Amino acid sequence: MSSPVQTFGFLFIWFSCQVNAVTFHQSPPQIVKDSIEVQINCTHDDTNLVIMLWYQQRKNSPSMTLIGYGYESSPNYEGQFEEQFTLTRQSTVKGSLIIKTANLSHSAVYFCAASTHVNNYEPAYFGSGTKLTVLDPNRKITPPTVKVFQPSSKECRNLKDEKERKKTLLCVARDFYPDHVSIFWQVNAKNVTKGVATDPAARLDDKTYFITSRLRVHAEVWTSPGTNFSCFVTFFDGNKTIIKDETVFAVEAYVPSVKTRVKYLRSTQSFKLSYTVFIIKSSIYGAFVAFLVWKLQGSTGKQKY
Incomplete structure (x- = not known):
C-alpha cells in the first residue's frame, strides 16, 4: 500500500476540482493558551468515505503535512506525530484530531480529509480547515x-x-x-x-x-x-x-466657476497681449541695433579712403 504522503499531490489536485462533491463541517477557528489539550472536530456526509485523514499547514508554508489517517478503529500516524496528536473516530463520517499539549509550534491550519481507500487512484475530499493559534504568553491580545x-x-x-x-x-x-x-x-x-x-x-x-x-x-x-x-x-x-x-x-471633482473661468480668460488674453507687445518691441529694438551696425560699418569704410 502506498503511503498517503506519496499520494498527496494527486489528492490535493482532486480536492481542487471536486471540493463541492462532499460537504464537510470542521471546528471554527480557535485561539488557546499553551499547555492545554485542543480538540478539532470533523464531520462529512458521505458514508462511503471510510478513511479519514488529517493534515497540518503551518503559516507561510505552501504545502501540507500529513499527521495521520485510518479507518474507524485503526489510526496510523506519520513520523513522530503520535507523540503529539491523537486521532479518534466516533463513526465513519465523524472524527476528531486532539493535540495533547498545545504549544506555539502547533499554531497552524488543520485540514480534515476523507477517502474510500489509501492508494494512488482513490480521490480524497477536503474540509475548509480550522485555524488554530496558540497564544504567545509574552504577547497581549490586541484588536487592530x-x-x-x-x-x-x-x-x-x-x-x-x-x-x-x-x-x-x-x-x-x-x-x-x-x-x-x-x-x-x-x-x-x-x-x-x-x-x-x-x-x-x-x-x-x-x-x-x-x-x-x-x-x-x-x-x-x-x-x-x-x-x-x-x-x-x-x-x-x-x-x-x-x-x-x-x-x-469622495473628493468632488474641481470644476471652475463662471467667475473663475472669466478671470482665467481675461488673464490669458492679457498675457497674450503683453507677449505680443513684447515681441513687437523686441523686433523694433533688433532693427534699430542692425541699423546702427550698418551705419558704423559704412563710416569705417569711408575713413579708409
Missing part, C-alpha cells in the same frame, strides 16, 4: 487600528481615456494580535468585491501583525459627490468577533 488612505492625486493623471482612469484606496489594519482577521469593503453601505485586492495573510511586524487591502474604482466614482468608501476589519479574539472600520468620502 484601521486607517484608509485616499488615492493619490497623481494616479492615472496622464491617461487620455477618461474611462480607463482609476483610483486606488488603501486600507491598513495594524498593531493587532493574533492574526485572526478578515477585510471587506463597502461603497455607500453596500458590499463590493470588484476591484478589491487583499493580502493573502497578515504579516508580523515586531510583536504585532498588519495587513493591507486595496480598492480600485473608476475616477468618476471617486469624484462623485456624496459617495463614501468604508473598510471593515473583523478581528476574532478567541471569544468574540470585533469589527473595526473607517470611512472616507
Whole structure:
C-alpha cells in the first residue's frame, strides 16, 4: 500500500476540482493558551468515505503535512506525530484530531480529509480547515487600528481615456494580535468585491501583525459627490468577533466657476497681449541695433579712403 504522503499531490489536485462533491463541517477557528489539550472536530456526509485523514499547514508554508489517517478503529500516524496528536473516530463520517499539549509550534491550519481507500487512484475530499493559534504568553491580545488612505492625486493623471482612469484606496489594519482577521469593503453601505485586492495573510511586524487591502474604482466614482468608501476589519479574539472600520468620502471633482473661468480668460488674453507687445518691441529694438551696425560699418569704410 502506498503511503498517503506519496499520494498527496494527486489528492490535493482532486480536492481542487471536486471540493463541492462532499460537504464537510470542521471546528471554527480557535485561539488557546499553551499547555492545554485542543480538540478539532470533523464531520462529512458521505458514508462511503471510510478513511479519514488529517493534515497540518503551518503559516507561510505552501504545502501540507500529513499527521495521520485510518479507518474507524485503526489510526496510523506519520513520523513522530503520535507523540503529539491523537486521532479518534466516533463513526465513519465523524472524527476528531486532539493535540495533547498545545504549544506555539502547533499554531497552524488543520485540514480534515476523507477517502474510500489509501492508494494512488482513490480521490480524497477536503474540509475548509480550522485555524488554530496558540497564544504567545509574552504577547497581549490586541484588536487592530484601521486607517484608509485616499488615492493619490497623481494616479492615472496622464491617461487620455477618461474611462480607463482609476483610483486606488488603501486600507491598513495594524498593531493587532493574533492574526485572526478578515477585510471587506463597502461603497455607500453596500458590499463590493470588484476591484478589491487583499493580502493573502497578515504579516508580523515586531510583536504585532498588519495587513493591507486595496480598492480600485473608476475616477468618476471617486469624484462623485456624496459617495463614501468604508473598510471593515473583523478581528476574532478567541471569544468574540470585533469589527473595526473607517470611512472616507469622495473628493468632488474641481470644476471652475463662471467667475473663475472669466478671470482665467481675461488673464490669458492679457498675457497674450503683453507677449505680443513684447515681441513687437523686441523686433523694433533688433532693427534699430542692425541699423546702427550698418551705419558704423559704412563710416569705417569711408575713413579708409
